[in-house]
Amino acid sequence: MSATHALSPPVGDGSFATPADAARASRTRAVVVMLATGTACAMEGMILSGLLTPMKADLRLSDTAFGSVMAVSTLAGIVGAPLFALLTGRFGRKAVLVGTVILWSVASAGSALAAGLATLVFWRALTSFGIAAYQGIAPGWLADLYDRKARNLVFALFMARNKLGSALAFGFGGWIAARYGWHQAFLLTGLPGLLLALFLFHLPEPRPGQADGRPIDAPRDASWKRQVAVLRIGPYVTHLLALSLFFSGMMTAQMWLPPFLHRVHGLDNLHATRFLSATLLLTMPAGPLGGWLTGRYLARRAWGLPASLAATTLIAAVLFTVSFTTGSLRVSEIAALGAIVAFGSTAGSLTTLLIETVPATLRTISGSFGAMASTAVSGFFAPWLLGALSDQYGLARAILIGPLFYACAGLLWIGLALRPAGRKTSA
Template structure:
């Protein structure tokens, strides 16, 4: 446990600022999901083209820059990397709103990807520096609320702005606040004292040797594979759900953004906090619950996801003039349980590595999530949707999305393989990799 940083109001304030930045990290990343239909219409591109724009193009550049920026934050400090990255991706998001053609939009999205590559891993590492091990899953759950709150604001507000003022204004108005938040972090948050000092050997160690040392930690590979598999399904569902509700259930863009963003995002928010607090409580009794909680949540989420995509048309109830589909009731359950894998897995990584390698280890996990999740998830579903069109017509997206749920089953297998290895590493520190740290939880 890190004894050098007592938890005070400054600790919580730093977490609040980091969580706010992470909200806009996800707003700017996910905004494209609600804007798919008007962007397709204006530039005349296919579902596969949208998958390339929102998936592979973003993921490749995020991955290329993720490890170097994580490595940089392990050396010069988390705060400057996070702050300047936030300012950069916010400016690039605003540039998306003035793109005159599809190529310009692609280049602006590349800029967003490069900026966001410096956000998640250093933020997780900074929270690890701020909070002791036995409170870390809850603290990281607060940070990770960015994904669900980002969906609420990005899809809900983004859909409303696009519906009334056009998709370009959505990029411009939602990108601007990140510039302020980056400056706020830089000027008002104190840098926490690290739990492990940076020595000369750390600064001179090559990145290939660092990677080899990280993967010598037995459970780390399975955690990375879990993140990749679960993210493929998660990003595919998150990216294409608004279009699914528009095409298969007859909603308009604003209604789909409200349901997926506000209702689904609220479920994900509650689920993220619940799994973080539950993990901290259960892991004090048995370290294996650090992996057991995400395994349980992922397994339970699978039937909810399948029911959401395969349930036929039908109205459950009305919210004003909006007919809420019966299928969406299952999405609410999936939103609550489908996020249980991310926070505990990130927290597990913070228990395995010292501060001098933590952002790099986290960056690898996030890179796997991004390259496979953001890169492959939306693209594969888009390609499957195009492939199914001749036989399924307007329902092609429904079955493409249902197919992606199989990846959650694969993620569950990876978690089963990680669980005994992780428990052994925590209970028997000698089995941890040479570069690892094992912290009592």
């Protein structure tokens, strides 16, 4: 009997993994690490909102000042997104991702040292600058691991990181701030990224187009001329505009919900942040379920994903309007919960459309421009506008711009759905 035959396991014996099993395990590890990193990113991005009330009292900053902190932080992310996309062409996606995770982890912990507006702006801007790399790299990385049939579910899980991270920011951050102060909350939320950087370092980097059965080498051409080619793709640009408005609605209606409940309905900050944290956690299953359903029944139809986004976003606009105009705290909470379920149920399609309207070689830059364009409005202009309106007219009126942003995004997705030939399937 040959040595090879002696070492061959009996049929049905699971003691040796097949190549398919190994590939599946590798993809699973990658998704888990990527989602954990994304959750930490989302937590860092939302932690300021969870700590807004105690920081406002301690640092004596106005709503306009906090809006300015968010705006400048977002501007740093806008600068970082295309810059890191260019660097991936030279150094690879993994090297850039690991380095920037370390950067934003240190910067977030450094926010605990803020003693006024200037130092708070510095640390939060540095945090957002580093986070921009993940937002651009992760969608293309995951798309290169899973084919179209599984992508929408994977991206639904990917988008769920926003809810989980936000829940941790409001729940864990608010609890730490209530017991030990907001300085300690920044210190503790900055630590996980350092451990995640180590896990990311050991992940194999997929080749562009690998999951589509046509892997190609990542191009080393990092010129701006090649990168901005995505901006000549009509459906991609339409989706970017809708994405900007969608996240503007989320950054205003959702981020300012705890201060709204505190000022308008009299809830203390701990209970207001706890309500949003619990809501985000309880509604998390809506994303994967909606992602599976849309991937199974709508993903192959040109109008399917934009139509589902339009429907759920318009429903969210109506429910948030009810939440912000009713005089009943219970009705306000129930309507807000319904709105978060509505837009969360199709959140995975946001990323699916972002990467499927461009060729595989442009997925990193499409994700980077997606982060850049969406946050340009949602994180730079929208928070500043809401802060200014709140100081002038009161938060109860100013927060109504959130549902308006959602409604405008829904109208753009209706236009995209009515253009069947506009959705370009990438190779």
